[in-house]
Amino acid sequence: MAAIKLKPKDYLPQPAKNRDYGIGIVGCGNIARNAHLKAYRAFGYRVVHACDINEENLKAAVEEYNIPEGTTDLDELLADPAVEIVDLAVHANQRRPLVERIAEAGKPIFSQKPFAMQYQEAVEMVEICERAGVPLMINQQARWAPQHAVIKWFIDEGLLGHVYNVMHVIRSYQDRPDHWFSKLENAVIVDHGCHYIDLSRHFTGLTPERVKCTNTRVPGQNGVTPMIYSMTLEYEPEAQVMSTLHFNDICYAPPLFDYTWWVDGTEGSVRAGRTEIAFAAKDDEAEQTFELEGSWFPDAFGGSMAEMMNALTEEREPLTSGRDNLNTVRVAYAAVISSNEGRTVELSEIG
Numbered sequence: 157m158a159a160i161k162l163k164p165k166d167y168l169p170q171p172a173k174n175r176d177y178g179i180g181i182v183g184c185g186n187i188a189r190n191a192h193l194k195a196y197r198a199f200g201y202r203v204v205h206a207c208d209i210n211e212e213n214l215k216a217a218v219e220e221y222n223i224p225e226g227t228t229d230l231d232e233l234l235a236d237p238a239v240e241i242v243d244l245a246v247h248a249n250q251r252r253p254l255v256e257r258i259a260e261a262g263k264p265i266f267s268q269k270p271f272a273m274q275y276q277e278a279v280e281m282v283e284i285c286e287r288a289g290v291p292l293m294i295n296q297q298a299r300w301a302p303q304h305a306v307i308k309w310f311i312d313e314g315l316l317g318h319v320y321n322v323m324h325v326i327r328s329y330q331d332r333p334d335h336w337f338s339k340l341e342n343a344v345i346v347d348h349g350c351h352y353i354d355l356s357r358h359f360t361g362l363t364p365e366r367v368k369c370t371n372t373r374v375p376g377q378n379g380v381t382p383m384i385y386s387m388t389l390e391y392e393p394e395a396q397v398m399s400t401l402h403f404n405d406i407c408y409a410p411p412l413f414d415y416t417w418w419v420d421g422t423e424g425s426v427r428a429g430r431t432e433i434a435f436a437a438k439d440d441e442a443e444q445t446f447e448l449e450g451s452w453f454p455d456a457f458g459g460s461m462a463e464m465m466n467a468l469t470e471e472r473e474p475l476t477s478g479r480d481n482l483n484t485v486r487v488a489y490a491a492v493i494s495s496n497e498g499r500t501v502e503l504s505e506i507g
């Protein structure tokens with residue numbers, strides 16, 4: 157095939173068309189300070205108010221990012237008319253009571269992932285927001301990360317033809333003692349794995365019908381639940397596509413960490429890592445490779461917030477709305493049941 161003309165603007169996250177929304181950030185922990193706020197500064201977004209019950213984290217965010225107002229009291233932030241979007245960057249198990257209060261205040265919610273650890277809780281939060289008429293988007297910002305956005309570009313350009321295989325392998329280490337991640341039940345499948353489930357839905361344009369997931373504990377591990385899984389997602393037969401997701405989050409050999417997507421279509425295939433994508437069309441003798449600009453952290457966070465702002469401006473549902481995300485949570489939840497019970501789980505069993 158002739159050389160592909162791939163340009164950074166084809167996959168880099170773009171700022172919102174109207175950036176003039178006041179953001180109130182709730183939860184000023186690690187991800188808020190190291191990704192959300194960094195990206196918002198780079199993209200020219202206005203953060204007008206910050207809230208955290210931990211004074212140290214609040215102070216760190218306010219000082220580093222010159223946020224005009226800071227409080228430990230959510231009601232104060234909600235009473236501020238300058239706050240037009242509430243960016244909720246707390247943990248999933250802290251989310252529901254805050255969603256209730258923010259919805260009651262009538263402010264649009266941009267929530268960190270995972271939306272919820274339990275499917276039913278996610279449904280209830282969607283209903284709370286819908287009853288209050290409050291827009292809700294889940295920050296599945298991985299969709300705007302360069303290495304994922306570029307895969308979607310190849311698919312959307314028709315360069316892969318009919319996509320029939322989506323495969324992901326990640327090898328990493330997050331089994332740190334005393335870290336919240338190791339103490340959270342089902343953290344690898346639900347908290348971190350929701351990115352890869354959501355990306356599978358994004359690349360195939362479909363939600364699977366059934367899930368088979370296996371996992372194992374590793375001798376001496378710190379995590380309260382297994383840190384390694386293999387997941388197979390099955391779609392309706394007419395869709396003629398399958399996804400396989402494998403995550404070893406307790407790899408003890410850093411030189412052999414990995415992050416690779418393979419997406420195969422009837423007209424071509426791509427292989428994407430964190431910083432490079434390779435493409436070969438059907439019957440090509442050589443692959444074409446492209447170095448990617450930008451990064452997931454923090455750039456993608458500017459892209460997901462742009463989607464939130466654009467959806468508000470255009471008065472439409474955001475791409476990863478709370479209702480859309482129910483299917484991502486549902487697949488993660490099904491994967492937990494599947495691995496616990498050693499059986500294939502139909503999505504129709506849930507909800």
Ligand SMILES: NC(=O)c1ccc[n+]([C@@H]2O[C@H](COP(=O)([O-])OP(=O)(O)OC[C@H]3O[C@@H](n4cnc5c(N)ncnc54)[C@H](O)[C@@H]3O)[C@@H](O)[C@H]2O)c1
Nearest residue numbers: 183184185186187188208209210213246247248250268269
């Ligand atoms: N790629 C990603 O999107 C990504 C990466 C890392 C973490 N996360 C997610 O972000 C969430 C937070 O992770 P983290 O590492 O920043 O955790 P963290 O513990 O560092 O930060 C959470 C913050 O929320 C604050 N908080 C808790 N309850 C609150 C309340 N009622 N009101 C105000 N503030 C409150 C805490 O005091 C803390 O500062 C998790 O759900 C995690 O999965 C997402």
